[in-house]
Amino acid sequence: MIELQAVGKSFGATLAVDELSLTIERGEFVVLIGASGSGKSTTLKMINRLVEHDRGRILFLGQEIRSFKPEQLRRRMGYAIQSIGLFPHWTVARNVAAVPELLGWSTQRIVARVDELLALLGLEPGAYRQRYPSQLSGGQQQRVGVARALAGDPEVLLMDEPFGALDPITRQTLQQELARIHRASGKTIVMVTHDIDEALRLATRIVLLDHGRIVQAGTPAQLLAEPANAFVSDFVGRSDLGLKLLGLQTVAERVRAGENVAGEPVPQTLSLRDALSQFVVRRVDRLPVVDAHGLPAGVIHFADLLQRAP
Amino acid sequence: MTTKNWLWLRDPLVWALAALVWLVFGMAHLKPLFAAAFPALDRPLYEQDTFVALLWSHVEIVAVSSAVAVVVGVAAALFVTRAAGREFRPLVETLVAIGQTVPPVAVLAIAVPLIGFGETPALIALALYGLLPIVRATIVGIESVPEAVREAATGLGLGGWQRLVRAELPLALPVLLAGVRTSVIINIGTATIASTVGARTLGSPIIVGLAGFNTAYVIQGALVVGLLAITVDLLFDRAGRHFDRWRSPR
Numbered sequence: 168m169i170e171l172q173a174v175g176k177s178f179g180a181t182l183a184v185d186e187l188s189l190t191i192e193r194g195e196f197v198v199l200i201g202a203s204g205s206g207k208s209t210t211l212k213m214i215n216r217l218v219e220h221d222r223g224r225i226l227f228l229g230q231e232i233r234s235f236k237p238e239q240l241r242r243r244m245g246y247a248i249q250s251i252g253l254f255p256h257w258t259v260a261r262n263v264a265a266v267p268e269l270l271g272w273s274t275q276r277i278v279a280r281v282d283e284l285l286a287l288l289g290l291e292p293g294a295y296r297q298r299y300p301s302q303l304s305g306g307q308q309q310r311v312g313v314a315r316a317l318a319g320d321p322e323v324l325l326m327d328e329p330f331g332a333l334d335p336i337t338r339q340t341l342q343q344e345l346a347r348i349h350r351a352s353g354k355t356i357v358m359v360t361h362d363i364d365e366a367l368r369l370a371t372r373i374v375l376l377d378h379g380r381i382v383q384a385g386t387p388a389q390l391l392a393e394p395a396n397a398f399v400s401d402f403v404g405r406s407d408l409g410l411k412l413l414g415l416q417t418v419a420e421r422v423r424a425g426e427n428v429a430g431e432p433v434p435q436t437l438s439l440r441d442a443l444s445q446f447v448v449r450r451v452d453r454l455p456v457v458d459a460h461g462l463p464a465g466v467i468h469f470a471d472l473l474q475r476a477p
Numbered sequence: 478m479t480t481k482n483w484l485w486l487r488d489p490l491v492w493a494l495a496a497l498v499w500l501v502f503g504m505a506h507l508k509p510l511f512a513a514a515f516p517a518l519d520r521p522l523y524e525q526d527t528f529v530a531l532l533w534s535h536v537e538i539v540a541v542s543s544a545v546a547v548v549v550g551v552a553a554a555l556f557v558t559r560a561a562g563r564e565f566r567p568l569v570e571t572l573v574a575i576g577q578t579v580p581p582v583a584v585l586a587i588a589v590p591l592i593g594f595g596e597t598p599a600l601i602a603l604a605l606y607g608l609l610p611i612v613r614a615t616i617v618g619i620e621s622v623p624e625a626v627r628e629a630a631t632g633l634g635l636g637g638w639q640r641l642v643r644a645e646l647p648l649a650l651p652v653l654l655a656g657v658r659t660s661v662i663i664n665i666g667t668a669t670i671a672s673t674v675g676a677r678t679l680g681s682p683i684i685v686g687l688a689g690f691n692t693a694y695v696i697q698g699a700l701v702v703g704l705l706a707i708t709v710d711l712l713f714d715r716a717g718r719h720f721d722r723w724r725s726p727r
Contacts, residue, residue, distance in 0.1 A: 242633070254626060
């Protein structure tokens with residue numbers, strides 16, 4: 168879908184991105200992560216030409232991105248940023264409709280698309296369509312921001328620390344919804360963050376950058392279990408490595424079907440990390456598990472947390 | 478009886494407009510009043526022109542000169558806030574500042590020998606004089622557009638022109654309008670001196686009155702000019718609130 172070949176970018180004498188090569192496949196959720204100044208944001212912005220690369224080649228669907236008009240390219244890639252940047256003089260509906268309008272969709276199609284997206288992002292269309300951004304909370308504004316980025320049905324969604332300015336609870340809710348949207352739509356998503364927990368929660372592949380170079384790229388489990396060097400270990404965190412590994416898996420993967428035990432059941436979508444917490448809080452070594460419909464799915468044992476390396 | 482039907486009576490714009498209309502059409506009825514106040518004057522009422530005609534030609538001169546100032550000022554400000562024109566910004570700012578520094582009387586004095594008497598030198602002087610607030614306000618307005626809005630607009634695929642028309646200009650409009658308001662109000666007052674070069678304005682009774690020690694003439698002209706300025710200012714206030722409504726939405 169997107170291919171970066173030995174891409175480089177300098178700002179004056181500062182090297183921001185150096186010989187960076189990365190191939191992003193259709194449907195992947197790639198998270199670019201690194202400290203400030205690692206070049207992650209620059210890398211993202213080079214993909215939609217907000218920053219022009221100096222060296223190397225960037226391909227979109229096999230074609231060098233410079234062969235597209237910048238505006239045409241950007242309309243095929245949704246874009247959401249930390250500061251959101253909603254148009255304050257437009258209603259929520261008009262904000263979401265921005266790209267479809269540019270693409271020349273019919274009014275009918277735009278109206279339907281706006282309502283569909285507001286509903287998808289958990290904003291009741293009837294209640295929010297005609298509001299102005301200043302009447303929304305930060306979390307609601309970012310929901311509109313994400314809806315706007317998705318409105319033109321882009322092939323790729325680029326997100327620059329989209330949830331960075333939100334409170335932890337709102338952030339987690341929006342992360343869950345983004346994960347749901349990714350699963351449901353199969354869109355290719357490239358996101359920049361400095362929050363390793365966010366990366367572990369969302370990414371199908373994490374790309375860890377430092378000084379404009381890729382230090383390690385791999386699935387969340389790979390980064391945790393097989394860190395390429397001490398920098399990666401430090402970045403993903405040494406002290407709670409075990410907890411993070413547990414956080415990557417859900418109860419459903421370890422449940423013993425057919426068993427039964429008394430107690431308040433836990434959903435099978437619960438992460439093993441949260442299950443561990445439940446074991447400790449409740450002082451038990453077995454928890455009953457229910458499926459999505461609330462029907463008994465079996466039991467998870469404390470010892471099962473250690474079974475099989477993830 | 479509902480009080481709602483009478484709420485418009487509390488609107489200052491209604492009162493200012495009513496007073497202005499009453500004054501220009503009914504100035505003749507005030508003749509006894511001015512005669513009583515200034516018993517020494519042979520002619521206590523300015524009668525060379527009707528006040529309706531004076532008001533009309535005053536508004537015309539202000540409207541034309543302000544329109545020129547708005548078009549030139551906004552265009553210049555937009556040009557210097559684009560990437561292509563950024564280098565010209567100090568030059569443009571200096572030029573409009575000079576336009577404001579040189580008194581309109583001096584511009585008239587220079588223009589009359591070149592163009593002759595009449596409305597044209599007045600229009601030039603007023604347009605030059607009105608540029609500064611408009612250019613300043615437009616630049617400030619465009620610069621007050623949040624960087625995030627600009628980045629989002631570009632990132633979503635708006636071209637330079639679309640970004641300007643759909644995002645930057647509407648967001649700059651309240652500030653821009655405040656600049657136009659200042660410029661127009663200044664011009665309404667300044668246009669009175671255009672009568673010195675033969676343009677017919679509400680300044681005519683003032684100039685004639687000053688030259689002939691006729692205080693009544695001066696008061697008559699000044700009253701109408703003052704009311705006109707207040708009315709137009711209230712009109713701008715109304716328009717400003719309309720364009721600003723997204724900031725404090727219902």
